[in-house]
Amino acid sequence: MKKQYMPLLTACVMIVFLLLASACSGSSKSNTASSTPNPSATPAASASFPRTITSAKGEQVTITKKPEKVALVHWGLTEDLLSFDIPSIGIALPFAEKQSLLGIDLYKPYIDMHKEVTIVGENTEVNMERLLQYGPDLIIAGTETNQKVVDQLSKIAPTIFIDETKTDVWNDWPGVMTKFGEILGQEDIAKQNIDKFNSKVTEAKDQLKAVQGNVAYLQVRDKTMWLQGTQYAGHYYEPLGLKAPEQAKGEGAAITLEGLVQINPDYIFLGYFNYRDKSLPALADEWEKSDVWKTLKAVKENHVYKIDGEVAYGFGPISRMFGTDAIVKALK
Structure with missing residues (x-):
């Protein structure tokens, strides 16, 4: 099994946003897929499909089967997606690809969970040509961050928008992860990651x-x-x-x-x-x-x-x- 390996930024700070330094090469580079286990020690979700999700734009989006190629074109939410069981993901970056941090050891176990990670945008802009070439089953976007390309996205693949007027995506990552779990049929993975984090915070406060x-x-x-x-x-x-x-x-x-x-x-x-x-x-x-x-x-x-x-x-x-x-x- 081959793996296209491409980096991304965790998020770098709203005014600062996320984050990130030099990582992997372009979409033509392939490595053997790793057998590294999920960092959350989380089993794959047993989801029921088809399922219908209400997008923030009001449309009812029916996902007929488990998505195998998911493009997240909101440049700030990649960390929220990395723990899910998805063979292939396409991501947009806040800065240029060469500044991405995803090649560092901290992110490696999460990157290795996916057979393919492809860059579909840089410097907060979605590269529509790359996105089309990537050929996602499903696109996840933000109502504010991706408002300039709303009409173009749905022409490429079914698109679900996260409502950024109702969800503080920069601070409420559990809310974002919960929504991703609903979209992907992996609510259990979302819950286990949130519970793991909350346990860490409780332990840290005691220390x-x-x-x-x-x-x-x-x-x-x-x-x-x-x-x-x-x-x-x-x-x-x-x-x-x-x-x-x-x-x-x-x-x-x-x-x-x-x-x-x-x-x-x-x-x-x-x-x-x-x-x-x-x-x-x-x-x-x-x-x-x-x-x-x-x-x-x-x-x-x-x-x-x-x-x-x-x-x-x-x-x-x-x-x-x-x-x-x-x-x-x-x-x-």
């Missing part, structure tokens, strides 16, 4: 109950620093029993070193977007040379931790599992 003070999560870029707000990083605050600085309430914002001194957090996580390539510039490297940096409470207490922000600040379950593990490892 972190002794942590006192507030925590600042910073996104480190080459020339800018961003304080991650509770709107997009809330899953790393209250669910883990950790306190956000007042300035981190809401969306968060770009921050200067002087602004960070005003917050003076008890713990700082530096989420680097060049974590795997230290030769690339990062503003935090300059900050760390400053005497002002050394006045920070977290620095004095040795409570500054460096993590892979490209992954940890993503929106899907794989990213959030990774981030939760990194935070627990640092703080417990």
Whole structure:
């Protein structure tokens, strides 16, 4: 059995979105299919088909049999799809294919679950020619993200739209995964993945109950620093029993070193977007040379931790599992 191997971005951050660094090659590259088991240790769902799904556009879409080739053209939701039992998937990326992270070890078990992973879009745009060539049985799209190509998609294959006005797809990944489970007839896989994540969060909160003070999560870029707000990083605050600085309430914002001194957090996580390539510039490297940096409470207490922000600040379950593990490892 042969496998076309193509990478993708977990999601990189809404303003930041997902995420991702260099991975595999183009659609012509093939490797032998791996026998790596499902990372969730989840059995294949025994679904009943045909089944009729109501698309957010109002259409009733009847899926006559289990889809074998599914194209997800919403560039931000790939992580939500990766755990499902689908032989072939087509995906769109937030950035160029060469920036994708899916070639790193974290994603490999999920990628290896599929015999074929094909790129059908880059830089948030769907490549209609590639999508047509891929020939999906089923297309899954977002009402807002894919609104420019709504009419074209249904001409290629039956298309189901996720209503992005009703589902916060950037924060409610369990809601998205539940919808995918309904579409694919794999509700059991969706539930088991959600339950697994919830168990991890419960365990993490127990391990972190002794942590006192507030925590600042910073996104480190080459020339800018961003304080991650509770709107997009809330899953790393209250669910883990950790306190956000007042300035981190809401969306968060770009921050200067002087602004960070005003917050003076008890713990700082530096989420680097060049974590795997230290030769690339990062503003935090300059900050760390400053005497002002050394006045920070977290620095004095040795409570500054460096993590892979490209992954940890993503929106899907794989990213959030990774981030939760990194935070627990640092703080417990």
